[in-house]
Amino acid sequence: MLRVILLVLVSTAALASDHTDESVASIFANVTMASGYRYGLKDSAGMQMSCLHVDAIRGSTVIWGGDKYFGLYHTMVGKQFNVRLASSTDLLTWTFRRTIVENGDMPFLKRVDGDDKDGWIMLTHEQWMSPNSQLPSQLGFKLFYNESELLAGKHFNSFTAPLSVGAYSKLEGTPSIYGVNRTMEGGLYMVNADIGFHFNEKSGIDTVAIGRLEKFGPTTVQPSLTGQHRADAYDELFIAKGAIGNIGQRAPGIIQGIHINAQEANIGKMPPTIWADWRIWLYFFGPNEGDVPTGAGGSRVEMLKVTTHKGSTAIGNPSWHLLPCPGMQELVGVGGDCIFVSYFVFGEGAAPGEAGVLAFWKTLSTADSHVHH
Numbered sequence: 001m002l003r004v005i006l007l008v009l010v011s012t013a014a015l016a017s018d019h020t021d022e023s024v025a026s027i028f029a030n031v032t033m034a035s036g037y038r039y040g041l042k043d044s045a046g047m048q049m050s051c052l053h054v055d056a057i058r059g060s061t062v063i064w065g066g067d068k069y070f071g072l073y074h075t076m077v078g079k080q081f082n083v084r085l086a087s088s089t090d091l092l093t094w095t096f097r098r099t100i101v102e103n104g105d106m107p108f109l110k111r112v113d114g115d116d117k118d119g120w121i122m123l124t125h126e127q128w129m130s131p132n133s134q135l136p137s138q139l140g141f142k143l144f145y146n147e148s149e150l151l152a153g154k155h156f157n158s159f160t161a162p163l164s165v166g167a168y169s170k171l172e173g174t175p176s177i178y179g180v181n182r183t184m185e186g187g188l189y190m191v192n193a194d195i196g197f198h199f200n201e202k203s204g205i206d207t208v209a210i211g212r213l214e215k216f217g218p219t220t221v222q223p224s225l226t227g228q229h230r231a232d233a234y235d236e237l238f239i240a241k242g243a244i245g246n247i248g249q250r251a252p253g254i255i256q257g258i259h260i261n262a263q264e265a266n267i268g269k270m271p272p273t274i275w276a277d278w279r280i281w282l283y284f285f286g287p288n289e290g291d292v293p294t295g296a297g298g299s300r301v302e303m304l305k306v307t308t309h310k311g312s313t314a315i316g317n318p319s320w321h322l323l324p325c326p327g328m329q330e331l332v333g334v335g336g337d338c339i340f341v342s343y344f345v346f347g348e349g350a351a352p353g354e355a356g357v358l359a360f361w362k363t364l365s366t367a368d369s370h371v372h373h
Contacts, residue, residue: 021302024258025282027339027362028320029304034360035338036092036326039308039345041357043086043096047075049357051249052342053109054091056323059118059147067095069323070147072123073357074105079132081105083125085150090326091340091361098153103128104140106249108319110177112191118146122180122191126173127160136170138163139197139225141216159216161225165209166199172209174198174249179291182217190217194292195225198248204271206246208235210292233295238265238281241301245270245277251319252293255339256364259285261293262318263301276348278316280304306343308358314349315358317342325363338363 031037041049054071057064064070067087071094074081083101086094101107106126113119120143127140142155149156166172180193193213198206208231216223235247243265251262261283268277282304286297293299306315318341325338340361347355 021258021282021284024255024260025302025304027255028262028280028282028318028341029306031306031308031358031360034362036090037309037358037360038092039354039356039358041092041094041342041359043073043075043084043094045096047077047084047096049073049084049086049094049342049359050075050344051106051317051319052357052359053107053319054088054321054323054340054342055109055111057087057147063148063151064097065095068326070097070150072100072107072109074107074125081128081133083107083123085153091323092359097151100150100153101125101127101140101142103131103133105133106174108176108251110180110193112143112180112182120145120182120191121147121150122177122193123155124175124177124195126175129160136163137173139172139175139195139211141213141223143191143217157217157219157223159223159225161211161213164199164211164225164228165230166201168202169200169204171200172197174206176250176252178210178252178293185215188218188221190215190221192216196231196250196252196292206248207231208247208250231293231295234283234293235295237283237295237299237301238263241281241303242267243279243281243303244268246273249317249319250283252291253320253322255320255322259289261285262320264316264318265303267303274348275346276314278314278346278349280306280315280318280343308345308351308354310351310354312345312349312351312354314346315343316346317344322364323361326361 052073064087069088085097088094104125110122123142139161141159144150176196178194211225211228245266247265263281268274286299320341
C-alpha cells in the first residue's frame with residue numbers, strides 16, 4: 001500500500017505559538033520547514049523503511065551501539081513483506097538490527113506502560129497467512145517485556161485475530177492502537193486495547209473499522225478481538241470532503257493539546273486504486289470524544305496540502321511520534337521535544353528524487369514537552 005515515507009524536525013520559531021488547528025496542520029503539511037528530512041529513506045542494508053514507527057530508547061543505549069532511537073518498519077524481502085527493526089542517532093540514518101515478523105507488514109508501535117523506561121511494548125501489524133504475502137491478511141499482535149527483548153526479537157506472547165468484517169475479501173490489516181492499558185485480572189497482568197484497522201469490502205474499497213482487544217498477555221489466557229464494526233460515521237466525514245476511495249492507514253495522538261488522527265484517503269474513484277490520488281488528512285476529535293474516533297460530537301476533517309521541496313502530490317501512510325530532539329546538547333536555547341513524521345510518496349505523484357519513504361522532524365516548544373504519542 002505504500003511506496004514512500006518522510007521524516008521531519010523544525011525549529012521552535014517555525015511553529016505557531018497559539019496551538020491552533022491551523023498551526024497543527026502546518027506542522028504536518030510543510031516539509032520545507034523541517035530541521036531534518038530525508039526522501040527515499042532506506043536502512044543500512046539498503047532496504048526501504050516503509051510505514052516507519054519510532055520511539056526513543058529509554059533504557060541503556062549500550063546494547064544499541066549508542067543509538068538513541070529505534071524504529072519498526074516493513075520492507076519487501078524476496079517475494080514477501082517483513083517487519084524489521086533498526087536504530088538511529090539522528091532519525092535519518094538507520095542501522096538494521098533484525099527481522100521481527102516474517103511475512104508481515106504495516107507495523108504500529110505502542111508503549112503499554114506509558115513513560116516507564118523499561119515497560120512492555122506492544123506491536124500490532126498485518127499478518128499474511130500464505131507464502132509470499134498472499135491473502136488472507138489478518139491482524140497480528142505481539143508483546144515484548146522491554147526494549148532489550150525487542151532487540152533480541154523475543155516476544156512473550158503473540159496473537160493473530162480471526163477475520164471478521166473483512167471475511168468476504170479475506171483482507172484485514174493496517175492496524176492502529178487508539179488506547180491501551182494494562183490491568184490485573186485473576187492475579188495476571190493483561191492488556192486491553194482499542195484497535196483501529198481497515199478491511200477491503202465487497203466493492204473493493206478499503207474501509208475503516210474498530211475492534212476491542214482483550215485479555216492479551218499471559219500465555220495461559222486466550223486473548224480475543226471482539227466487537228469489530230465498520231466506522232461508517234468516521235468514514236462519512238472524509239467522504240463528504242471528497243475522499244471517494246480507500247480510507248486506510250491512520251495515526252492517532254495528541255499534539256499541542258489537540259487530539260488528532262492523521263489519516264490517508266484516496267480522492268479518486270475506486271476500484272482500481274489510483275496511486276496518484278492519495279492524500280493526507282487530519283481528523284480533529286470532538287470535545288467529548290474519547291480515545292476512539294466516532295465521527296460525531298463536533299469532530300471534523302481537513303485535507304492537507306503537503307508541501308515537499310519539489311512539489312510531490314501523492315502521499316499516504318502517515319505515522320508520527322513525539323520524541324526528544326536529536327542532538328539536544330547542540331540545540332542551545334531550543335527547548336521541548338520534537339515531532340517525527342513519516343509518509344510514503346507514491347511514484348505516480350512524486351517529483352524527481354522524492355518517491356519512496358519521506359521522514360522529517362521539527363522541534364516543539366517547552367510547553368508541549370509533557371505531551372507524548
